[in-house]
Amino acid sequence: xxxxxxxxxxxxxxxxxxxxxxxxxxxxxxxxxxxxxxxxxxxxxxxxxxxxxxxxxxxxxxxxxxxxxxxxxxxxxxxxxxxxxxxxxxxxxxxxxxxxxxxxxxxxxxxxxxxxxxxxxxxxxxxxxxxxxxxxxxxxxxxxxxxxxxxxxxxxxxxxxxxxxxxxxxxxxxxxxxxxxxxxxxxxxxxxxxxxxxxxxxxxxxxxxxxxxxxxxxxxxxxxxxxxxxxxxxxxxxxxxxxxxxxxxxxxxxxxxxxxxxxxxxxxxxxxxxxxxxxxxxxxxxxxxxxxxxxxxxxxxxxxxxxxxxxxxxxxxxxxxxxxxxxxxxxxxxxxxxxxxxxxxxxxxxxxxxxxxxxxxxxxxxxxxxxxxxxxxxxxxxxxxxxxxxxxxxxxxxxxxxxxxxxxxxxxxxxxxxxxxxxxxxxxxxxxxxxxxxxxxxxxxxxxxxxxxxxxxxxxxxxxxxxxxxxxxxxxxxxxxxx
Amino acid sequence: xxxxxxxxxxxxxxxxxxxxxxxxxxxxxxxxxxxxxxxxxxxxxxxxxxxxxxxxxxxxxxxxxxxxxxxxxxxxxxxxxxxxxxxxxxxxxxxxxxxxxxxxxxxxxxxxxxxxxxxxxxxxxxxxxxxxxxxxxxxxxxxxxxxxxxxxxxxxxxxxxxxxxxxxxxxxxxxxxxxxxxxxxxxxxxxxxxxxxxxxxxxxxxxxxxxxxxxxxxxxxxxxxxxxxxxxxxxxxxxxxxxxxxxxxxxx
Numbered sequence: 001x002x003x004x005x006x007x008x009x010x011x012x013x014x015x016x017x018x019x020x021x022x023x024x025x026x027x028x029x030x031x032x033x034x035x036x037x038x039x040x041x042x043x044x045x046x047x048x049x050x051x052x053x054x055x056x057x058x059x060x061x062x063x064x065x066x067x068x069x070x071x072x073x074x075x076x077x078x079x080x081x082x083x084x085x086x087x088x089x090x091x092x093x094x095x096x097x098x099x100x101x102x103x104x105x106x107x108x109x110x111x112x113x114x115x116x117x118x119x120x121x122x123x124x125x126x127x128x129x130x131x132x133x134x135x136x137x138x139x140x141x142x143x144x145x146x147x148x149x150x151x152x153x154x155x156x157x158x159x160x161x162x163x164x165x166x167x168x169x170x171x172x173x174x175x176x177x178x179x180x181x182x183x184x185x186x187x188x189x190x191x192x193x194x195x196x197x198x199x200x201x202x203x204x205x206x207x208x209x210x211x212x213x214x215x216x217x218x219x220x221x222x223x224x225x226x227x228x229x230x231x232x233x234x235x236x237x238x239x240x241x242x243x244x245x246x247x248x249x250x251x252x253x254x255x256x257x258x259x260x261x262x263x264x265x266x267x268x269x270x271x272x273x274x275x276x277x278x279x280x281x282x283x284x285x286x287x288x289x290x291x292x293x294x295x296x297x298x299x300x301x302x303x304x305x306x307x308x309x310x311x312x313x314x315x316x317x318x319x320x321x322x323x324x325x326x327x328x329x330x331x332x333x334x335x336x337x338x339x340x341x342x343x344x345x346x347x348x349x350x351x352x353x354x355x356x357x358x359x360x361x362x363x364x365x366x367x368x369x370x371x372x373x374x375x376x377x378x379x380x381x382x383x384x385x386x387x388x389x390x391x392x393x394x395x396x397x398x399x400x401x402x403x404x405x406x407x408x409x410x411x412x413x414x415x416x417x418x419x420x421x422x423x424x425x426x427x428x429x430x431x432x433x434x435x436x437x438x439x440x441x442x443x444x445x446x447x448x449x450x451x452x453x454x455x456x457x458x459x460x461x462x463x464x465x466x467x468x469x470x471x472x473x474x475x476x477x478x479x480x481x482x483x
Numbered sequence: 484x485x486x487x488x489x490x491x492x493x494x495x496x497x498x499x500x501x502x503x504x505x506x507x508x509x510x511x512x513x514x515x516x517x518x519x520x521x522x523x524x525x526x527x528x529x530x531x532x533x534x535x536x537x538x539x540x541x542x543x544x545x546x547x548x549x550x551x552x553x554x555x556x557x558x559x560x561x562x563x564x565x566x567x568x569x570x571x572x573x574x575x576x577x578x579x580x581x582x583x584x585x586x587x588x589x590x591x592x593x594x595x596x597x598x599x600x601x602x603x604x605x606x607x608x609x610x611x612x613x614x615x616x617x618x619x620x621x622x623x624x625x626x627x628x629x630x631x632x633x634x635x636x637x638x639x640x641x642x643x644x645x646x647x648x649x650x651x652x653x654x655x656x657x658x659x660x661x662x663x664x665x666x667x668x669x670x671x672x673x674x675x676x677x678x679x680x681x682x683x684x685x686x687x688x689x690x691x692x693x694x695x696x697x698x699x700x701x702x703x704x705x706x707x708x709x710x711x712x713x714x715x716x717x718x719x720x721x722x723x724x725x726x727x728x729x730x731x732x733x734x735x
Contacts, residue, residue: 430535435571438531439585439641440559440592449584453575453624 033086037061040188043088047157047191050164056177060187063178070181073344074373074405077286077313080251087189087222142206151204151235152197156224159195166197170228174257174294174321182253182315183290186222190255193224198233198264207463209238223254229264231297236267238466252311254289262297262324267305269462270318271470273477274310281340281369284312291318295327295353303330304347305461307470309477312341317375319348322356322384329358332458334470336477337370337402346376346407351384351417360391363455366402367478373405380417387417395425396454398478448475484509484680485530485550485649490541491705492529499525501705502541507649510677514691514716515684517702518724523684524568526702527653530682531565532558545649560592562648566638566655573625578637579607581625586644610643614670632663639670650674651682656690668693688720701727 031042040061044054069079146153152163159167177187198204229235239256252274260266268291277284287310293302304318320329331347349358358378366372378389395404406423428450436446452459452471459467485507492500499522507513517523529536530543532555543550550558573581586606587597598606611618614636626634635655642650652671656664671681671694683694691699691713699716701709701724709715709727719727 429571431571432573434531434533434555435567435573436581436585437555438559438565438567439581439645440556440588441584442556442588445584445588449576449581450573453573456575 031086031088034083035061035085035087035189039087043189043191046088047160049160052164052168053160056172057188060177060184061189064181064184064188067178067181067184073315073375074371074407075313075315075342075344077342080286082185085221085251088191145205149202149204150199151202152195153208154195156190156193156195156226159226163195163197166228167195167226170226170257170259172257174259174292175255175290180290182288183255186224186253186255186290190222190224193226193254195225196227196235196237198229198235200230201232202230203233204235207236207238207466221252223252225254225256226259227257227266227268228259229261229266229300231261232263233261234265234267236269236463238269238271238463240271240273250284251286252288254291256289256291256318258291258293258302260293260295260297260300260302260327263299264297265301265303266293267303268293268318269466270304270306270308271462271466271473272306272308272310272314273473275312276310276339276341277312279339279368281312284341285310287311287314287316289314289316291316292321292348293319293329294321295324295329295356297324297327299326299328300324301328301330303328303332303461305332305458306334306345307458307462307473308333308335308343308345309473311343314341314343314345316345317347319350320358321350321352322358322387323352324356325353326355326357327353328356331358331360331362331376332461333362334365334455334458334474335363335372335374336365336474337367337372338477339368339370341368341370343371344373344375346374348377348379349389351378351380351387351389354383354385354387356384356387358387358389360389360393361457362391362393363458364393364395364404365398365451365454365474365478366395366404367398369401371403371405373407375407375409377409377411378419378421379409379411380414380419382413384414385416387414389417389419391419391421393421393423394454395423396451397425397427444475444479447478448472451475451478484546485682486542486544488542490526490529490543491539492525492536493539494525494536498539499536499705500529503702503706505682505700505707507680507682509648509680510675511698512675512681512683512694512696514696514699515682515702515707516686516688516699516716516719518728519686521702522705523686523702524653527565527568527651527682527684530558530651531555531563556588559645560589564642564645564647564650566635566642566650566652568653568655568657570626570629570634570638572627572629574627576625578623578625582607582641582644585641589645606644611640613643613673614640615666616640631658632660635659635667636663636670639667643670643674646674646679648678649680649682651684653684654686655683656685656687664690665693688716691716703727 031039040057044057175183178184196208227237258266258268274285274287295302302320306318308314318331322329329349333345335343335345337343346362347360360376362374364372364374374393376391378391380387393406397404404425408421410419412419432450433443433446436449451474455474459470462470487503487505490500490503515523525536529538538551583603590597616636626637629637638655655667659667668690696713699711699713700707
């Protein structure tokens with residue numbers, strides 16, 4: 001009881017200080033804003049990192065200094081001032097609320113409609129919960145089960161401490177630290193993220209992070225994920241959350257690296273619903289992400305599935321390097337833009353090994369005054385005998401003030417390759433909506449049906465429970481965009 | 484059941500309906516015939532609630548309620564069904580799921596509660612047999628890649644599933660070969676009942692060989708200019724529409 005009272009007082013005090021903008025001891029675990037060598041040393045020291053990790057960061061930083069921000073994407077935004085950003089802050093506790101009644105009603109409505117359980121809603125919105133024996137034991141038994149199989153699934157910081165040999169071996173092996181402007185920045189200043197290793201021959205028995213996503217909802221601005229699937233192993237990894245995320249950090253520059261060894265398969269699914277800015281285009285997250293997978297062995301496979309509905313500006317190309325002979329790369333994407341959102345997203349399939357195969361299914365949906373671009377590269381290297389690619393890029397327009405663009409790049413260096421590209425653009429028809437209305441469905445249901453039908457091939461790739469939420473999310477993101 | 488009075492409607496400033504009147508009682512079958520551009524499809528669209536059409540004058544009541552005041556989905560839920568002249572394709576949306584959503588929406592509106600999966604499938608089996616569509620529906624997207632005849636049969640199948648009070652068939656016979664025409668007509672005939680009415684819009688008399696109307700109306704220049712029994716349809720088939728136009732001009 002006394003403990004509770006104390007917490008309450010503490011909460012009141014901290015809330016007040018926050019409200020009045022004082023700096024207090026509670027926020028002392030924060031480095032000054034700006035970026036220089038000292039800041040990077042401080043971050044590394046705070047995380048108690050080994051020397052090699054610091055050197056790696058420093059090298060990335062020096063490469064970054066020589067780079068300029070890319071401008072080729074079909075997006076327009078005010079460039080961030082990198083000296084105005086605070087690069088390290090200990091994870092800030094969200095203000096604890098006493099009950100769901102204190103949660104922003106708009107947010108609650110959305111979560112209700114997404115079908116998120118009350119229990120999860122509480123956790124997602126930071127409502128204080130009493131210990132629920134059930135969920136704790138579920139989490140514990142999950143962890144026990146994973147450990148029995150030798151699967152490592154932990155935070156990136158923990159991995160640096162506990163499994164340095166694995167981190168050292170694979171970090172930067174797919175996305176080199178100087179790969180591009182934002183990847184270099186991330187490499188210099190990343191604060192945390194996830195690490196996952198599946199040992200030889202192990203099929204991970206559960207979707208990683210379906211349960212854990214709640215605990216990971218507070219991930220930071222410069223996130224780093226590394227997934228390694230050793231020979232003949234399998235893992236399905238889920239990232240993100242359908243619940244709307246309001247984040248005060250405007251710039252998000254994450255790096256995701258996947259390594260799939262001989263005979264292994266990684267299925268990586270993302271649902272991204274960061275704050276897209278308001279309906280006038282103010283605010284919103286810049287989502288500049290580098291995601292890449294390496295199929296590094298005979299018959300290895302990597303499959304990316306993404307449902308992108310959030311962020312003001314998205315710049316993201318989950319890619320596959322098909323190095324192993326007969327390796328397979330897949331990319332399934334639905335990107336929705338509404339109001340003033342801008343998305344430039346797609347993939348790169350780099351065929352190096354013989355008989356490699358890639359599939360690209362991209363479904364763009366633009367509404368409001370948004371701009372939605374698909375940008376993709378299919379590259380068949382000289383030695384990639386008998387490689388195959390099939391690409392399908394569809395765009396759906398809602399209204400007449402939005403834009404859809406397709407930038408396919410195809411480079412074929414081997415005459416035995418077969419590359420197919422199909423593209424369509426369609427408008428969601430008044431006729432289609434009226435047809436649904438005439439059968440008794442309301443407009444919201446009609447749009448939901450039509451859009452989910454359009455995106456079905458991609459949604460089918462998502463794990464079941466995620467797919468249901470993603471379907472609802474698509475409909476909600478497009479609300480009010482017709483008529 | 485349906486009372487239309489002095490209905491005036493226009494689209495993009497063009498006056499199409501110019502004082503149309505029609506009264507349909509429960510259980511009746513009314514055929515509306517007329518030359519191209521006379522306003523037949525406009526009538527269907529206005530009754531179903533298409534927004535592009537502006538009603539400037541007149542009233543329409545359906546089961547005592549002001550139909551023009553209702554949203555398209557509420558009209559559908561209240562029992563108005565339109566078999567479209569050109570049924571749209573909705574890629575990726577399964578025919579069966581679409582129908583299930585529609586049937587349950589209408590049922591819930593009428594306080595009946597959702598159908599169980601088993602009951603729904605039983606109903607699908609029974610009703611799809613009426614239009615010889617059984618077994619072809621479950622895995623296909625709504626109207627996508629359907630032949631003209633399949634689309635029209637699918638409309639009648641949906642009608643059978645939704646069990647409307649008033650069914651409006653907008654040129655359902657157009658583009659059908661003789662076999663498909665018979666199948667569609669049999670589907671409609673099997674649904675005749677004392678409390679269900681039909682308004683059948685058609686250009687040709689041939690559908691009326693199979694579905695026998697109680698009344699035939701001739702629509703010309705936005706108005707009903709002649710009403711008769713089923714013989715009128717035969718007369719039109721023989722003589723065309725010109726004599727009606729002439730007759731009206733004389734009257735005018």
